[in-house]
Amino acid sequence: MNFKQLTYFMAVAEELHFGRAADRLDMAQPPLSRQIKQLETELGAKLFNRGRSTISLTQAGERLFERGGSILRQLDDTRLEVRRLGQGAEGRLRIGFVGSATYGILPNIVKSFRANYRDVNLSLVPMNNAQLHRALVSRELDVAFARPALKDPEFKTLELLEEKLVLALPDTVDTDGRSVARLERLATHNLILYPEYPRPSYADLVLNACIDAGFEVPLRIWCMDLQTAMSLVAVGEGVCIVPESVRSTPRIGVKFLNIEPEIARTALSVNYRVDEQAVHVQHFVRVAQMVARKVL
Structure with a gap:
């Protein structure tokens, strides 16, 4: 059973009418009937009781209808979650920072980011520069606020504020x-x-x-x-x-x-990996630059 077959079955099970289900699926009735027949053959179970003017679900059909609805809802939820992760609207962001950053613009950056991306979980860890460097290399951090800037060809460094x-x-x-x-x-x-x-x-x-x-x-x-x-x-x-x-x-x-x-x-700098592809990292860096420009 594949996703297309399940979608066809759910439409017929909800309409209890092949003609209406075919119209809903924007297809002809004969191909839909063949798909349901093929599904029944593959599953080895009759899914519909077919009468002259009405159809109804068999016991096997009722169980598939129940489970199929759950599967489709989970698939929709998964699709939405993946889309939101891809857009940077949710997910996890691990941020390392030197202690002096908490006296400057870091709290305002975090506050601004949370206001715009409420569903992204933030993990903030104080570290010295050497620890920040190691954690970025090993991908234990996504973003690092360092003073002075971290020097590594694998990192992209943006200076935020000089004082x-x-x-x-x-x-x-x-x-x-x-x-x-x-x-x-x-x-x-x-x-x-x-x-x-x-x-x-x-x-x-x-x-x-x-x-x-x-x-x-x-x-x-x-x-x-x-x-x-x-x-x-x-x-x-x-x-x-x-x-x-x-x-x-x-x-x-x-x-x-x-x-x-x-x-x-x-200077306080924000550092992240050159090969970083996560959208929420790009969003966070953009918010950091915006906050820094306002301070300046």
Whole structure:
């Protein structure tokens, strides 16, 4: 029994009249009768009781009618699901991100994407750059928000937002009303850097920026992520150089100063595989670019 035969049977079973069923199927009655006869032969069961003026379903026909309706409904549902997946209207999207992205535009990107594609399930996982790189290569992630950008010929990278670096320091430090900090004043403070490994990483961006500005960092404390770094700042263990967007979320025990002269800028990028074919990934990247343009 194939799909066409089942469709023919369901039409006749619903109409209980070969002529009306043929009209509904836009075909002549004799071919329809032959198809039903062939189906009965293949199944080895009589499906219709044929009278002079009426037909009715046999017990076997009733069972096929019951199961056939379920099969056709499942097929319609499957067709719709596959179409929606192909259009990117539903499915699953696995997103990796560096911690600093949550202070910037990532929440707005996720909010905007959810508003437009409510049936796509989002999985968000914080990672450092090395973990993001490995996860994209192994296809454990679909999209990665990285800082700095991931370098790999298999990846497509789009820069979303560039921002300056600022200084996070304990609010117990007396800055004498200053709103700016100079690197040379940091010589007596521990500089908190993250992540400690693997390297190179955002920490190297900060160290290289300091060296290029003529400041050799004398005192260093290493940790694994931004959240830990900010906690260490809050308890007075040192200062930390962070993307400017981090200051957008107030944190107890921490204040921020601009660094003058400006030592470097850092960019948040969205990265995905060059061979990525999933439509919902393309939709997500487009939403990310749209949100970034609005911010700029």
